[in-house]
Amino acid sequence: MDYTTFRKQVLDKENSVVEQTKEFIKSIEDKTHLNSFITTNFEKALEKASESDKRFLEGEPRKLEGMIIAIKDNISTKGLRTTCGSKILENYVPIYDATVVERLNKAGAIIIGKTNMDEFAMGSSNETSYFGAVHHPLNSDYVPGGSSGGSAVSVAADMAFTALGSDTGGSIRQPAAFCGNIGFKPTYGRISRYGLVAFASSLDQIGTFANSIEDTAALYEVIAGVDAKDSTSANIPVEDTMLNIDNLNPKELKVAILSDVELKNCSDEVLSVYYSILRKIEQQGISIEEVSFDNFDAFIPTYYIVATAEASSNLARFDGIRYGYRAELQNGDDVIVKTRSEGFGAEVKRRIMLGTYVLSSGYYDAYYGKALKARRLIYDNYKKIFNQFDFLFLPTTPTPPFKIGEKLNDPVSMYLSDLFTSSANLGSVPAISIPLGASSQGFSVGMQIQSNHYEENKLLNFSKYMLSL
Amino acid sequence: MDTKAIKHIAELAHLKFKDEEIESFAIQFSGIINYVSSVEKLSLERIEPLTRPFEAQNVVRQDMAQSSIPKEDALLNAPKRNEMFFKVPKVIE
Numbered sequence: 001m002d003y004t005t006f007r008k009q010v011l012d013k014e015n016s017v018v019e020q021t022k023e024f025i026k027s028i029e030d031k032t033h034l035n036s037f038i039t040t041n042f043e044k045a046l047e048k049a050s051e052s053d054k055r056f057l058e059g060e061p062r063k064l065e066g067m068i069i070a071i072k073d074n075i076s077t078k079g080l081r082t083t084c085g086s087k088i089l090e091n092y093v094p095i096y097d098a099t100v101v102e103r104l105n106k107a108g109a110i111i112i113g114k115t116n117m118d119e120f121a122m123g124s125s126n127e128t129s130y131f132g133a134v135h136h137p138l139n140s141d142y143v144p145g146g147s148s149g150g151s152a153v154s155v156a157a158d159m160a161f162t163a164l165g166s167d168t169g170g171s172i173r174q175p176a177a178f179c180g181n182i183g184f185k186p187t188y189g190r191i192s193r194y195g196l197v198a199f200a201s202s203l204d205q206i207g208t209f210a211n212s213i214e215d216t217a218a219l220y221e222v223i224a225g226v227d228a229k230d231s232t233s234a235n236i237p238v239e240d241t242m243l244n245i246d247n248l249n250p251k252e253l254k255v256a257i258l259s260d261v262e263l264k265n266c267s268d269e270v271l272s273v274y275y276s277i278l279r280k281i282e283q284q285g286i287s288i289e290e291v292s293f294d295n296f297d298a299f300i301p302t303y304y305i306v307a308t309a310e311a312s313s314n315l316a317r318f319d320g321i322r323y324g325y326r327a328e329l330q331n332g333d334d335v336i337v338k339t340r341s342e343g344f345g346a347e348v349k350r351r352i353m354l355g356t357y358v359l360s361s362g363y364y365d366a367y368y369g370k371a372l373k374a375r376r377l378i379y380d381n382y383k384k385i386f387n388q389f390d391f392l393f394l395p396t397t398p399t400p401p402f403k404i405g406e407k408l409n410d411p412v413s414m415y416l417s418d419l420f421t422s423s424a425n426l427g428s429v430p431a432i433s434i435p436l437g438a439s440s441q442g443f444s445v446g447m448q449i450q451s452n453h454y455e456e457n458k459l460l461n462f463s464k465y466m467l468s469l
Numbered sequence: 470m471d472t473k474a475i476k477h478i479a480e481l482a483h484l485k486f487k488d489e490e491i492e493s494f495a496i497q498f499s500g501i502i503n504y505v506s507s508v509e510k511l512s513l514e515r516i517e518p519l520t521r522p523f524e525a526q527n528v529v530r531q532d533m534a535q536s537s538i539p540k541e542d543a544l545l546n547a548p549k550r551n552e553m554f555f556k557v558p559k560v561i562e
Contacts, residue, residue: 091546093546095545095546188522202521203522232521232523295511298508298511301507301508304501304505305505320548321555322543322546322555323546324546329558335557335558336483337484337485338485340483341484350497350498352484353478354498354501354505356481356482357478357502366506366509367505367508369518370508370509370513373518373519376517376519379522411497411501412501428522428523
């Protein structure tokens with residue numbers, strides 16, 4: 001059940017927020033083997049649930065009254081532990097709320113807990129968390145995707161109506177595709193990053209997990225919009241995402257699709273879903289046309305250079321002095337070096353090392369400088385595409401979910417999981433993954449729609465239309 | 470990439486690897502460098518680097534005093550502290 005349906009039930013007095021909260025709590029307690037939460041917030045959630053019920057009774061429910069939501073553990077929640085899936089922040093309790101959390105609280109949403117994630121959002125399988133791997137709800141031998149794996153699982157396995165995640169190169173869309181829900185990353189700057197622990201500041205964007213486009217839109221409208229505390233937030237009004245699919249005239253829509261060159265690394269199962277959807281939309285009278293991406297093979301290297309360069313700088317703040325873990329010192333130990341070496345896990349160290357290397361003297365121009373130029377090409381290519389087309393339609397992931405452990409010791413093959421998602425972050429465009437098929441093993445297969453900057457309304461409307469076909 | 474180069478990068482990053490880790494790390498790290506070095510081959514002359522993902526504009530606010538974090542709050546997460554300060558290991562003799 002989605003929140004929109006639940007809200008109607010409560011308004012019709014057929015359900016209550018307290019009952020629903022209890023149901024989700026039971027579900028979380030029954031499914032601890034999935035390891036999707038790091039910290040739960042049950043007591044507070046129940047308190048807020050009875051307050052919500054009161055507001056419903058009084059006829060004054062707020063926009064997200066009683067929306068029970070899970071929050072990725074890199075989004076700051078005042079008084080509620082926020083670990084980023086890392087030993088270095090194991091006992092860190094924020095003294096302020098992220099802007100998105102503040103807005104959720106004001107709108108009546110109820111935070112049920114903080115979800116597990118790849119350490120500092122660095123991973124595509126949710127295996128790098130200090131608190132252990134998250135498991136796929138359909139088969140625990142498989143990964144749920146990452147880095148927002150806990151958020152995706154909590155929405156897929158009835159532990160919350162919706163969840164927030166963060167997406168730096170696909171960290172919302174990829175787990176949403178693996179777990180069968182809707183994962184939405186708006187345009188860079190649409191949602192304030194204040195209180196999101198930074199991984200790569202020019203790519204990071206907070207976004208949503210939900211089981212319906214209506215829930216996605218309701219949540220998006222509350223958390224989006226300019227914020228004085230984030231000077232990179234866009235000062236562009238957020239319109240009501242009127243979900244009126246009747247306004248869409250398929251015959252006027254032009255959709256760009258990928259050619260065989262870009263799809264060469266796709267598994268047959270993903271390809272067959274992709275092609276069957278293409279046939280469907282053609283039958284609706286929508287015009288589709290292949291577009292080309294120059295240097296497609298350089299997208300992932302470009303992404304990893306930009307992301308790790310920014311990460312190496314952002315993660316310099318973890319020094320064991322003001323907050324977080326501090327190593328026990330013996331004679332001659334450097335507090336910062338020992339704290340970081342013990343506090344960060346293997347993947348985070350790899351990425352800090354890569355970022356430090358590509359920024360280091362003698363390599364800056366060859367790597368970081370080149371990557372910034374390649375990013376310009378990707379950005380310009382998107383502008384060109386969206387001058388001619390309404391949407392770009394592409395798979396979310398090259399393969400269905402893979403097994404736990406399968407790619408963990410082969411970083412490059414893990415990085416390729418982001419093949420179709422990282423370009424939207426490099427180009428700052430909005431992107432959404434919606435479930436449109438299934439693999440032979442029964443895993444959901446997600447497809448991705450991208451649109452021009454700030455066209456979230458159009459994107460959500462078209463997504464709803466696609467889900468209705 | 471040899472272990473000496475890895476040690477140099479680690480020093481810049483304020484990280485230290487154990488001697489037994491460093492060789493296997495060097496092999497894996499070289500693989501990653503090799504993979505991302507494909508950007509070196511792109512011909513990108515006369516292309517301006519994209520340094521920020523949005524239209525740059527100055528964001529200013531009124532120059533008004535605002536309250537800051539209370540001292541007690543700022544010290545809440547300190548690994549070591551006294552009533553007033555963060556405590557750090559002695560750095561001068």
